[in-house]
Amino acid sequence: MASATVFIGFAGMASAQEAATVAFLMPDQASTRYEQHDFPGFKAEMEKLCPKCTVIYQNANADASLQQQQFNSVIAQGAKVVVLDPVDSAAAAGLVEIAQSQDVKVIAYDRPIPDKPADYYVSFDNEGIGYAIAKSLVEHLKASGVADGAGVLEINGSPTDAAAGLIRDGIHRGLKESTYKTLAEYDTPEWAPPKAQEWAAGQITRFGADIKGVVAANDGTAGGAIAAFKAAGVKPVPPVTGNDATIAALQLIISGDQYNTISKPSEIVAAAAANVA
Numbered sequence: 001m002a003s004a005t006v007f008i009g010f011a012g013m014a015s016a017q018e019a020a021t022v023a024f025l026m027p028d029q030a031s032t033r034y035e036q037h038d039f040p041g042f043k044a045e046m047e048k049l050c051p052k053c054t055v056i057y058q059n060a061n062a063d064a065s066l067q068q069q070q071f072n073s074v075i076a077q078g079a080k081v082v083v084l085d086p087v088d089s090a091a092a093a094g095l096v097e098i099a100q101s102q103d104v105k106v107i108a109y110d111r112p113i114p115d116k117p118a119d120y121y122v123s124f125d126n127e128g129i130g131y132a133i134a135k136s137l138v139e140h141l142k143a144s145g146v147a148d149g150a151g152v153l154e155i156n157g158s159p160t161d162a163a164a165g166l167i168r169d170g171i172h173r174g175l176k177e178s179t180y181k182t183l184a185e186y187d188t189p190e191w192a193p194p195k196a197q198e199w200a201a202g203q204i205t206r207f208g209a210d211i212k213g214v215v216a217a218n219d220g221t222a223g224g225a226i227a228a229f230k231a232a233g234v235k236p237v238p239p240v241t242g243n244d245a246t247i248a249a250l251q252l253i254i255s256g257d258q259y260n261t262i263s264k265p266s267e268i269v270a271a272a273a274a275n276v277a
Contacts, residue, residue, distance in 0.1 A: 020081070021054040022046065022277050023074035027087045027111070027161075028062040030191045030220050033244050033266050034085075035059070041267030042083065045274035062190040064088040064160070071095045075104055081277045084118070085109040089162035092116075107273050111163040122273045124264050126163045130170025130217065133241045136260055137213050138178040140239055146180075150212040153203055154185035155196050155221045164191070167217050167243075175215065183207050188221050196224030197231075204232045214240040219249035219261055226257050 024042050026034040039057050046055050056074050060067035064087040074082060075098070082099055084106055086092035092108075093116035099106045100119075108118035110126075137152065154171060157164025164187070175182055184206075186199045196216070204211065216222035222242040229237040239259035242249045252258035 018050065019052045019054075020050070021056065021074075021077060021079045022050075023056045023058070023071075023077075023079040023082045024273075025067060025070055025074070025082060025084050026057075026059045026109075027067065027085045028190060029059055030062065030193065031218060031244060032246050032248075037266035038085075038270045041265075041270030042274050044267075045271040046277070049274060060087050062087055062158075062192070064091050068095065071098070075099065075102060079104060081105045081107065083107045083109045083273050083277060084113075086111055086113060086161075088160040089113055090115055090160065105277075107276050109273055110269065111161055112166075114162055120276050122269050122276060123163065124269060126166035127170040127173075129243060129262060129264065130167035130172075131174045132170070132262065133167070133217065133243060134171045134174025134178070134215050137215050137239060137241050138174060138180060140259060141180060141213055144239075146212050148179035149181060151181050151183040151207065151210045152213040152215055153200065153207075153211055153225070154182050155200065155214060155216045155225055156185060156187045157217045157221070158189060158191050159187040161191070164217065171215055171217065180212070183211065188217075188224075191218060191220055193220040193224035193227075196221040197228045198224075200225040200228035201232065204228055204234065211238055213238050213259075216241050216243075218243040219246040219258075220244075222258055222261075223248060223252065226252060230257075 058070040067087045092113045096106050096116040106118040108121040110123050156168040188196045214225045219242040222240045242261035245261045245263035249261045
């Protein structure tokens, strides 16, 4: 089961920041979770903890340059804490350095910033999620009588997302422990479903019926893979995993087109980030 990792300090200083400005900067709109779950959860908890605080929300739409502009803007607006889910985990190191030079605290949210650690890091166990995704498919294939040595595709998240790398590590571990082989894998730029679909379409042409399942790192990439199978006329669609429990994914599961997803209520980490802030 996924769990949030939270480090909290300076609780006694809350009263000194009754009217502080806090920014909540999210990375993209490819996943619906940020607007539907993360920000509402953060805002609701902030309203409980600090009713007079100002909360600024921005989404960078997978554009690292835009996120830098948003970061600079919220600091100019007086933000004392920035909750940052980076588009590019490596590039975000420079943002942390800028903030810390101005005594602004940075909470790395969901995705770590390895090259310049933020003041705090709040996230689910991303490697554990990847491992659970892989294990779920492996167990399903075994239960379905799929022979040892059969092949699967692996669709990972964005190559600039350090959390996606952790999910990928977990998937690798889960598949390595199995008797199945990875036919091909792909790091999906920006987590974009159309790019996952385009890649999956190429693999369907390449491997055809040898594809017995797809380990997809989230529901968006899963949806892209499923669309590729449908466009190719593959019936039934082989089992495809997911992650985030989006409404679209739940509908695909009900219709029998997606095998599963992982429900990890983002409000949990959002509320934890609000408490840290």
